[in-house]
Amino acid sequence: MTDSLTVRDNRTGQEYDVPIADGTIKAADLGKIKAGDDQPGLAVYDPGFVNTASCRSSVTFIDGDEGILEYRGYPIEQLAEGSNFLEVAYLLNHGALPTKAEFDAWEHEITYHTFVHENIKTFMEGFRYDAHPMGMLMASVGALSTFYPDARDIHDAENRHMQIVRMIAKMPTLGAWSFRHAQGKPFVYPDNELSYTANFLSMLFKMSEKTFEPDPRLVKALDVLFILHADHEQNASTNAVRSVGSTQVDPYSAVASGVGALYGPLHGGANEAVLRMLRRIGSKENIPSFIEGVKNGNEKLMGFGHRVYKNYDPRARIIKKAADDVFEVTGVNPLLEIALELEKIALEDEYFVKRKLYPNVDFYSGLIYEAFQFPPEMFTVLFAIGRTPGWLAQWLELVQDKEQKIARPKQIYTGARRLDFVPASERWA
Numbered sequence: 001m002t003d004s005l006t007v008r009d010n011r012t013g014q015e016y017d018v019p020i021a022d023g024t025i026k027a028a029d030l031g032k033i034k035a036g037d038d039q040p041g042l043a044v045y046d047p048g049f050v051n052t053a054s055c056r057s058s059v060t061f062i063d064g065d066e067g068i069l070e071y072r073g074y075p076i077e078q079l080a081e082g083s084n085f086l087e088v089a090y091l092l093n094h095g096a097l098p099t100k101a102e103f104d105a106w107e108h109e110i111t112y113h114t115f116v117h118e119n120i121k122t123f124m125e126g127f128r129y130d131a132h133p134m135g136m137l138m139a140s141v142g143a144l145s146t147f148y149p150d151a152r153d154i155h156d157a158e159n160r161h162m163q164i165v166r167m168i169a170k171m172p173t174l175g176a177w178s179f180r181h182a183q184g185k186p187f188v189y190p191d192n193e194l195s196y197t198a199n200f201l202s203m204l205f206k207m208s209e210k211t212f213e214p215d216p217r218l219v220k221a222l223d224v225l226f227i228l229h230a231d232h233e234q235n236a237s238t239n240a241v242r243s244v245g246s247t248q249v250d251p252y253s254a255v256a257s258g259v260g261a262l263y264g265p266l267h268g269g270a271n272e273a274v275l276r277m278l279r280r281i282g283s284k285e286n287i288p289s290f291i292e293g294v295k296n297g298n299e300k301l302m303g304f305g306h307r308v309y310k311n312y313d314p315r316a317r318i319i320k321k322a323a324d325d326v327f328e329v330t331g332v333n334p335l336l337e338i339a340l341e342l343e344k345i346a347l348e349d350e351y352f353v354k355r356k357l358y359p360n361v362d363f364y365s366g367l368i369y370e371a372f373q374f375p376p377e378m379f380t381v382l383f384a385i386g387r388t389p390g391w392l393a394q395w396l397e398l399v400q401d402k403e404q405k406i407a408r409p410k411q412i413y414t415g416a417r418r419l420d421f422v423p424a425s426e427r428w429a
């Protein structure tokens with residue numbers, strides 16, 4: 001067996017040998033195929049990069065058919081069970097689990113960079129009272145680049161580390177302040193005595209109490225949700241971070257573009273749609289007619305199906321368990337009953353089985369966020385905080401990858417050519 005592809009160009013009758021490596025061919029090799037010496041080389045048309053590998057990566061592995069997700073080789077189930085978000089952030093960005101000393105140093109560094117410059121506070125106060133928190137987060141992360149101009153030196157390893165620490169540390173502060181702004185409540189400064197996730201809850205919900213003491217079960221559940229969202233290989237927002245990062249801009253600007261991509265309803269907004277759907281269904285009795293409507297193509301069962309997973313999304317299983325823990329503290333969200341029944345019916349129904357439609361990460365996450373009393377606009381902010389270590393790990397990999405170039409796709413031009421320009425004075429005469 002030869003690891004190559006023989007391509008016959010029927011325009012010229014010429015044959016080409018294209019090497020296959022890692023299950024891929026190089027698009028540049030196809031560029032050597034030409035209809036004539038003066039003709040452009042063959043290119044690949046792939047809107048949405050559905051079948052195009054844009055990089056080599058050792059950060060996250062997904063097998064969608066088997067429902068497997070691993071960070072740096074460690075199964076997500078084991079990390080959710082036994083690790084914590086800061087350790088996972090270390091793992092993603094360093095490629096290996098920390099020793100005790102490494103973890104302590106990492107935790108210390110992150111904890112002591114949670115504060116932001118006072119001018120960021122003034123900047124955030126300038127937003128309209130009803131500003132969407134994702135818009136505020138995107139702008140304030142981008143604004144950090146002006147506070148740390150040293151971040152432009154992306155070729156220095158120590159400098160890169162500093163920005164990674166700063167960003168993981170400050171995201172919860174910016175996210176919580178976006179929330180408080182919408183509520184018209186004063187911003188709460190970080191409490192460095194608390195854990196990463198407990199401190200985030202404190203900045204969100206603390207009022208006049210001296211120290212905010214969140215229920216440890218809620219802290220654990222939110223920490224697990226952060227772990228589940230920490231990376232998902234080349235998804236739309238990570239691709240945005242890599243694409244912008246490929247210009248060698250500072251990482252704050254690159255991550256701000258990731259936040260922008262996540263803001264879009266096709267990426268970060270499905271859990272909110274699930275809640276709307278559950279509310280509309282209203283009660284268990286209405287499920288059969290709803291399912292009929294889905295099967296007739298009237299609408300989609302939100303929170304089901306995934307571009308990559310053609311099996312149970314491994315994150316959905318873990319979230320279901322976290323939901324039980326949260327509801328133990330907050331009381332059961334009445335929509336849960338409908339969700340459980342929907343899942344049961346759908347998993348047995350031929351329409352969903354045949355199309356390999358299973359619950360995805362968003363099916364239960366909205367229910368949990370609602371139990372925390374987050375308004376829907378905050379759901380994506382939580383996602384962004386969780387995804388930050390993943391964006392940074394991918395950015396770090398990108399800037400050290402000798403094979404990477406500035407991201408600059410080709411196009412198939414469909415417009416006019418060689419028109420003669422007539423000045424306005426003549427056209428309008």
Ligand code: COA
Nearest residue numbers: 270294299300301302303304305306307355357360361362
């Ligand atoms: N409910 C009902 N039918 C669905 C469905 C859903 N949630 N998701 C996919 N299908 C059907 C499609 O109609 C299609 O049926 P057909 O073959 O009869 O035309 C088939 O399943 C394949 O779907 P397709 O749209 O090709 O899959 P995709 O990979 O392009 O889309 C999603 C993936 C996630 C966009 C899609 O499953 C979806 O819209 N899900 C609901 C939204 C959601 O939960 N998004 C969060 C993702 S994390």
